[in-house]
Amino acid sequence: xxxxxxxxxxxxxxxxxxxxxxxxxxxxxxxxxxxxxxxxxxxxxxxxxxxxxxxxxxxxxxxxxxxxxxxxxxxxxxxxxxxxxxxxxxxxxxxxxxxxxxxxxxxxxxxxxxxxxxxxxxxxxxxxxxxxxxxxxxxxxxxxxxxxxxxxxxxxxxxxxxxxxxxxxxxxxxxxxxxxxxxxxxxxxxxxxxxxxxxxxxxxxxxxxxxxxxxxxxxxxxxxxxxxxxxxxxxxxxxxxxxxxxxxxxxxxxxxxxxxxxxxxxxxxxxxxxxxxxxxxxxxxxxxxxxxxxxxxxxxxxxxxxxxxxxxxxxxxxxxxxxxxxxxxxxxxxxxxx
Amino acid sequence: xxxxxxxxxxxxxxxxxxxxxxxxxxxxxxxxxxxxxxxxxxxxxxxxxxxxxxxxxxxxxxxxxxxxxxxxxxxxx
Numbered sequence: 027x028x029x030x031x032x033x034x035x036x037x038x039x040x041x042x043x044x045x046x047x048x049x050x051x052x053x054x055x056x057x058x059x060x061x062x063x064x065x066x067x068x069x070x071x072x073x074x075x076x077x078x079x080x081x082x083x084x085x086x087x088x089x090x091x092x093x094x095x096x097x098x099x100x101x102x103x104x105x106x107x108x109x110x111x112x113x114x115x116x117x118x119x120x121x122x123x124x125x126x127x128x129x130x131x132x133x134x135x136x137x138x139x140x141x142x143x144x145x146x147x148x149x150x151x152x153x154x155x156x157x158x159x160x161x162x163x164x165x166x167x168x169x170x171x172x173x174x175x176x177x178x179x180x181x182x183x184x185x186x187x188x189x190x191x192x193x194x195x196x197x198x199x200x201x202x203x204x205x206x207x208x209x210x211x212x213x214x215x216x217x218x219x220x221x222x223x224x225x226x227x228x229x230x231x232x233x234x235x236x237x238x239x240x241x242x243x244x245x246x247x248x249x250x251x252x253x254x255x256x257x258x259x260x261x262x263x264x265x266x267x268x269x270x271x272x273x274x275x276x277x278x279x280x281x282x283x284x285x286x287x288x289x290x291x292x293x294x295x296x297x298x299x300x301x302x303x304x305x306x307x308x309x310x311x312x313x314x315x316x317x318x319x320x321x322x323x324x325x326x327x328x329x330x331x332x333x334x335x336x337x338x339x340x341x342x343x344x345x346x347x348x349x350x351x352x353x354x355x356x357x358x359x360x361x362x363x364x
Numbered sequence: 365x366x367x368x369x370x371x372x373x374x375x376x377x378x379x380x381x382x383x384x385x386x387x388x389x390x391x392x393x394x395x396x397x398x399x400x401x402x403x404x405x406x407x408x409x410x411x412x413x414x415x416x417x418x419x420x421x422x423x424x425x426x427x428x429x430x431x432x433x434x435x436x437x438x439x440x441x
Contacts, residue, residue: 102428103413103414103428104413107413130414130428132375132377132414132428134372134373134375134377134378134415135413135414135415135428137373137404138404138407138408138412138413138414138415139413139414141404141405141407141408142408142411142412142413145408210405214405214408214409215408215409216408216409216411237429332373335404336404
């Protein structure tokens with residue numbers, strides 16, 4: 027790797043660190059000295075929340091997306107498929123869920139990936155483990171959870187997301203539902219992976235990281251802004267413990283309700299997590315909130331519509347049902363132990 | 365005559381890719397036909413796992429990303 031490149035990235039890292047540690051005092055100063063708001067009032071506390079969280083979340087996002095962009099340059103879908111083909115089911119489900127986290131994925135690629143996997147001998151359940159974990163356990167969700175709640179919640183979310191992907195995929199494999207895959211899928215002759223894979227240099231990998239930042243942060247920043255604005259409103263105006271009666275632990279029906287509302291909703295992690303943070307701050311139970319978030323991010327109407335091209339309605343119903351039940355169980359377990 | 369195929373189920377990135385391809389063609393004056401393939405079976409036949417993908421004369425040049433106009437230009441020369 028070129029030395030100048032190393033210097034440039036080290037300098038950028040140092041600047042990042044310095045700026046990041048000035049955000050809280052900066053937000054307080056802007057709120058009280060520039061906008062002349064009392065930080066104890068509703069408006070003042072909402073404004074300060076917004077001014078602190080927006081740059082914080084965006085900076086964390088840039089850092090992690092950059093790192094993940096580099097990691098992902100080592101994993102391509104073709105390589106992931108090669109690692110999964112012919113695996114035994116249980117081991118395959120675990121591996122598929124883990125690879126779902128690091129393999130580059132966008133929901134519009136779900137169908138080509140599905141066809142490419144099942145026609146080359148990756149079992150149906152293993153393929154679905156991959157398709158559940160890839161959108162649910164992603165870097166944007168983890169950054170936001172880490173930034174807003176700390177590493178414990180981020181780790182819990184990642185662990186539970188992986189567990190759902192593994193168990194749901196394994197269960198669907200046991201049910202032997204291959205007959206509910208559209209018949210043309212298995213009849214498809216898969217072409218050879220035609221793109222030759224050049225060995226990437228470190229310079230290439232760094233620019234892959236930069237490209238990922240431009241692409242992902244460029245796409246999600248309006249959601250972050252909108253999400254934090256809603257969060258700031260709740261933070262400043264909704265009374266403490268307001269949510270406790272509706273989304274608190276004692277309300278047993280709140281978990282299924284959260285899943286029911288969350289499944290058809292579609293938002294990315296960036297839009298939903300700041301809202302979730304504000305709900306949590308006002309007394310909503312962690313399990314209920316996690317269940318809501320997982321069902322919004324992990325299951326979505328657009329994805330099921332696109333999967334309908336390769337899966338028959340019966341299999342889609344089982345897929346959504348098994349994942350939703352998994353999320354439900356996670357929600358209840360958390361409300362019990364936390 | 366060059367044949368360019370843009371593979372994608374109609375997502376935003378796929379449309380952006382087609383737009384860039386057409387823009388480069390207009391600028392460079394290269395004569396080419398552009399097809400936007402949305403059929404998943406066709407993608408599978410071309411060995412594509414990630415969209416958007418671009419093939420020039422049947423050879424897949426990029427997949428899973430929106431190629432830059434410089435990339436597209438280099439495939440045409």
